[in-house]
Amino acid sequence: MSQQDYIKDIARFGLENDQDKLLSTLNEFIEHNKNTKKVNFALQLQSLLKDSLRKQNNHLMKVGSPTHYQTVQDRETDELILEKLTSDYTLNNLVLTDAAADKLNNFLEEHRQSELLSKYNLPVSNKLLFYGPSGCGKTLASYVIAGELNKLMIVVNLGAIVSSKLGETSKNIAKIFRKAAQEDCIIFIDEFDSLGKVRDYSQDHGEMKRVVNTILQLFDYLPQSSMVIAATNQKDMLDEALLRRFDLSISLELPEKEQIEKMINLVLKEDQFIFDKKVSKTELIESAKGLSYYSIQKTLINAIKRSLFAIKSVKSIKPKIDTQIWKDLLEQEKNALAIK
Numbered sequence: 001m002s003q004q005d006y007i008k009d010i011a012r013f014g015l016e017n018d019q020d021k022l023l024s025t026l027n028e029f030i031e032h033n034k035n036t037k038k039v040n041f042a043l044q045l046q047s048l049l050k051d052s053l054r055k056q057n058n059h060l061m062k063v064g065s066p067t068h069y070q071t072v073q074d075r076e077t078d079e080l081i082l083e084k085l086t087s088d089y090t091l092n093n094l095v096l097t098d099a100a101a102d103k104l105n106n107f108l109e110e111h112r113q114s115e116l117l118s119k120y121n122l123p124v125s126n127k128l129l130f131y132g133p134s135g136c137g138k139t140l141a142s143y144v145i146a147g148e149l150n151k152l153m154i155v156v157n158l159g160a161i162v163s164s165k166l167g168e169t170s171k172n173i174a175k176i177f178r179k180a181a182q183e184d185c186i187i188f189i190d191e192f193d194s195l196g197k198v199r200d201y202s203q204d205h206g207e208m209k210r211v212v213n214t215i216l217q218l219f220d221y222l223p224q225s226s227m228v229i230a231a232t233n234q235k236d237m238l239d240e241a242l243l244r245r246f247d248l249s250i251s252l253e254l255p256e257k258e259q260i261e262k263m264i265n266l267v268l269k270e271d272q273f274i275f276d277k278k279v280s281k282t283e284l285i286e287s288a289k290g291l292s293y294y295s296i297q298k299t300l301i302n303a304i305k306r307s308l309f310a311i312k313s314v315k316s317i318k319p320k321i322d323t324q325i326w327k328d329l330l331e332q333e334k335n336a337l338a339i340k
Contacts (some may be wrong), residue, residue, distance in 0.1 A: 006032060020171050020214065023049070027213045077179045080172050082157035087147035094137060094144050095255065095262045095293060103250050104141065111149050114224070125247035126227045127219055129192070131235040132252035135292030138231035141252065142188045145229065152185040158194060169195075169207070170214035177218040184225040192230035193237040212239050219245040255293055260285050263293055267300045271318065273307075279323035287330040295337070299329040 001009075006029040013022035030045050096104065107125055110117065114124045128145075130138040146153040154176065161172045173195070180187045189195065196215060197208050219242075222228060230246070232238065243249070255263060264281075268274075275281065288296050303326035308319055 001028075001032070003029075003032070018167070020174060021167055021210070023217060024170060024210045024213045027217050028209070031213075077175050080157055080160045080176055081154050081179075083155040085143075085146070085153055085155070086150070087143045087153065089140065089143040089147040091144060091148060093266075094140060095259050095266060096137070096141075096252070097256075097259065100250050100252060103248060104145075107248055108145065108148050111227075124224050126222060126224060127246045127248075128227070128229045129235075129243070129246040129249040130229065130231045130252055131249065132233070133254055133292060134233055135294030136252040136254060137293050138252055139188075139190060141250075142186070142229045142231065145227075146186055151227070152183060154180060154183075154185055154187050156187060156189045158189070158191060162194065167207075167210065169211050173211070173214055174218060177222065180226045180228075181223050184223070186227045186229060189228070189230045191232065193232045193234045196230070196232075196238045196242045212242055216241060216245060254290065255296065256289070257285055259293075260288050260296060263296050264300065267297055267304075273304055273321050274318045275323050276320040277323065279327050284323060284327060284330070287327050291330065291333060291337075295333050296330075299333050300326055303329055 006025065009025045010022065010029065013019075013025060026045070026049055030049070033041050033045070091101075091105075107128060110124050111126075117124055130141055132138065142153065145151075156176055161169060161176070163169050163172065176187060179185075195211055197212070219228070235243075235249075264285075275284075291299075300321075303323075304319075304321055306325050307322040310322065311319060
């Protein structure tokens with residue numbers, strides 16, 4: 001769009017009092033000026049926009065009945081939330097590579113030591129992206145963060161957030177972020193690529209550009225006490241500017257030998273069950289390679305169940321798992337996934 005087109009849209013949305021479209025267009029206009037080398041003008045606009053939004057937020061906190069305002073907000077956001085939860089999960093429930101575990105531990109430590117960081121005017125990372133194949137612990141990792149930090153988590157209902165009405169998706173996202181800011185909680189958005197696709201993605205008719213610009217703006221003004229955790233199987237589909245806004249990105253990939261062993265130990269619950277050794281552990285780990293954590297856990301649990309059903313009477317304190325059953329289930333899982 002030309003500069004004149006942006007100014008026309010800004011004037012129209014301002015006169016129509018459509019703040020969501022106005023803010024989205026202003027952000028696009030700022031980016032346009034940056035790209036056309038009018039950096040000083042872009043920075044001036046950005047400063048004006050930030051000051052205006054800050055004054056608006058202060059006004060909302062001072063004016064009107066807090067109880068009534070909260071009731072209206074709750075009613076507006078209820079349908080956009082799939083679940084509100086607190087979590088009992090800890091790091092002990094999660095199997096990670098050393099690299100991923102180190103990043104996650106540092107992220108958690110920032111929040112535990114937020115007062116120390118504040119003392120030195122250092123920001124706390126609060127925008128986190130998990131990416132990798134399905135079944136590799138992205139959702140579980142978000143539950144672990146909620147549990148470790150004892151924070152309320154809002155799970156976003158994507159089906160309700162995404163709307164066919166022009167501009168409605170951006171408004172819905174803004175409502176969720178306002179809710180998170182009020183409650184100092186975690187927003188968890190799964191399948192984030194459905195919201196954050198590259199802005200020139202084919203046939204989006206400008207709507208995806210508006211959505212991404214809205215998220216960029218909301219990320220910039222997210223309070224330090226709130227947090228956004230996003231998860232995606234398709235990181236390469238996310239807009240580059242949006243990827244840069246995340247303070248931390250953690251790759252959760254398919255498990256290798258070490259992680260498969262840890263998953264086995266986690267499922268066996270401190271040697272509550274033992275293997276019958278019809279098939280060696282080495283062979284079982286080889287059979288499990290290429291599968292996700294979820295698939296490995298699911299097949300092992302099913303093998304335990306079937307083994308228990310086959311035992312007429314438990315003669316030992318620790319029931320034995322039929323390793324041939326588990327190996328067969330692993331192969332069936334691989335075949336099923338290959339068909340898909």
